[in-house]
Amino acid sequence: MLPTASLLAAAAVAALAIPASAQQPSPATAWTVPDVNRLPDDKFGRLVRHGKDLVERTYAHIGPEVKDAVRRYSGNNLSCSSCHVDAGTKKYGNTFVGVFADYPQYRPREDDIQTIEDRVNGCMERSMAGRPLPVDGPDMRAFLAYFKFLSSGVPVGTAIEGRGLPKAALPDRAADPARGKAVYDAFCVACHGAEGAGQRAGVPGDAKGYNFPPLWGPDTYNNGAGMARVIMAARFIKGNMPKGTTHETAVLTDEQAFDVAAYINSQPRGAKAGLEADFPDRRKKPVDAAFPPYRAGFTADQHKYGPFKPIVREREKGLAPVGAVRTTTGG
Ligand code: HEC
Numbered sequence: 223m224l225p226t227a228s229l230l231a232a233a234a235v236a237a238l239a240i241p242a243s244a245q246q247p248s249p250a251t252a253w254t255v256p257d258v259n260r261l262p263d264d265k266f267g268r269l270v271r272h273g274k275d276l277v278e279r280t281y282a283h284i285g286p287e288v289k290d291a292v293r294r295y296s297g298n299n300l301s302c303s304s305c306h307v308d309a310g311t312k313k314y315g316n317t318f319v320g321v322f323a324d325y326p327q328y329r330p331r332e333d334d335i336q337t338i339e340d341r342v343n344g345c346m347e348r349s350m351a352g353r354p355l356p357v358d359g360p361d362m363r364a365f366l367a368y369f370k371f372l373s374s375g376v377p378v379g380t381a382i383e384g385r386g387l388p389k390a391a392l393p394d395r396a397a398d399p400a401r402g403k404a405v406y407d408a409f410c411v412a413c414h415g416a417e418g419a420g421q422r423a424g425v426p427g428d429a430k431g432y433n434f435p436p437l438w439g440p441d442t443y444n445n446g447a448g449m450a451r452v453i454m455a456a457r458f459i460k461g462n463m464p465k466g467t468t469h470e471t472a473v474l475t476d477e478q479a480f481d482v483a484a485y486i487n488s489q490p491r492g493a494k495a496g497l498e499a500d501f502p503d504r505r506k507k508p509v510d511a512a513f514p515p516y517r518a519g520f521t522a523d524q525h526k527y528g529p530f531k532p533i534v535r536e537r538e539k540g541l542a543p544v545g546a547v548r549t550t551t552g553g
């Protein structure tokens with residue numbers, strides 16, 4: 223048996239021999255979710271718990287039905303948890319775990335450095351179809367406290383396993399809303415309803431939100447939201463829907479996830495003004511951002527439903543000229 227020192231030396235030589243491109247990236251920080259119940263009943267503990275409550279019952283604090291009109295920041299009765307599953311603690315459920323350690327970060331949508339407050343307000347104006355929260359206000363501070371707590375022990379700049387949404391293979395064909403309706407009727411309609419309106423917890427006007435959130439119509443995310451993009455929605459659905467699904471137990475095939483995402487996102491929903499200003503460096507516009515301006519050579523429909531691979535190839539060239547074509551079919 224070789225002494226440890228020689229083993230280490232052999233390993234070092236072996237490592238040197240491997241071309242950099244073949245080496246594994248450094249392992250992601252392990253997944254841990256700190257427990258809010260273990261925080262003391264002091265100011266920070268209370269703020270974190272309030273932040274969690276804001277994430278889970280957004281509609282009851284800043285929704286369109288709260289009594290104090292000044293507090294109506296959100297334009298719909300969703301909660302952040304409608305899409306950041308289990309209060310943002312679910313692996314590949316659009317989690318908030320580790321997110322704090324990754325901001326400020328460069329964001330192509332704004333072509334600028336974005337703070338985590340900017341990101342919250344991005345979801346306020348799009349996913350929540352409302353208006354931005356004051357950056358120094360008590361609600362934003364509570365969100366920050368909760369996010370900071372959920373990133374306990376995650377070093378700045380590290381990737382965390384389970385962040386974001388699972389990957390889904392891009393189909394070679396366009397996602398098909400008609401096939402998506404069949405998927406919807408089989409797997410989704412029981413909770414989200416034939417009209418996509420979800421099921422309220424109580425009655426309209428009571429600020430109690432939904433047991434099952436609406437997927438289209440007036441009380442859900444608008445056409446500028448991340449979820450309004452078919453690839454983004456397909457990845458969310460693959461890893462999280464029907465409710466109870468995890469990234470390890472996907473119920474739908476990738477194609478079914480794309481088709482049902484196409485069906486949902488072909489339905490009417492609120493419009494966000496000024497989408498043309500998103501992604502000012504047009505080369506970086508995501509391939510599934512289905513609002514103008516569109517890339518030269520690709521229709522509005524292809525940006526919305528695919529096939530996406532040809533647009534991906536064009537985007538990767540990084541120099542694709544962008545057409546000034548304007549149509550009304552976007553989003
Ligand atoms: C309709 C679904 C939806 C709702 C509701 C929603 N979000 Fe999001 N959120 C997303 C998606 C999708 C992304 C990631 C994709 C993107 O837009 O770039 C995201 C991203 C984020 C991020 C950045 C996460 C990261 O990994 O960098 C933060 C922070 C965030 N949301 C906060 C919130 C808060 C706070 C609320 C409630 C006030 C909220 N979101 C409500 C869908 C939603």
Ligand code: HEC
Pocket residue numbers: 300303304305307308405406409410411412413414433434435436437442443449455458459462463464465466474482483
């Ligand atoms: C058993 C009930 C149930 C079923 C079935 C179900 N969902 Fe959901 N869905 C939920 C709940 C509850 C949420 C809120 C997030 C959470 O708690 O997981 C949600 C959230 C969502 C969201 C994000 C929030 C929003 O309002 O847009 C989408 C998109 C979605 N579901 C799509 C689907 C699709 C597509 C299917 C079928 C493949 C499906 N769901 C099946 C219960 C369900």
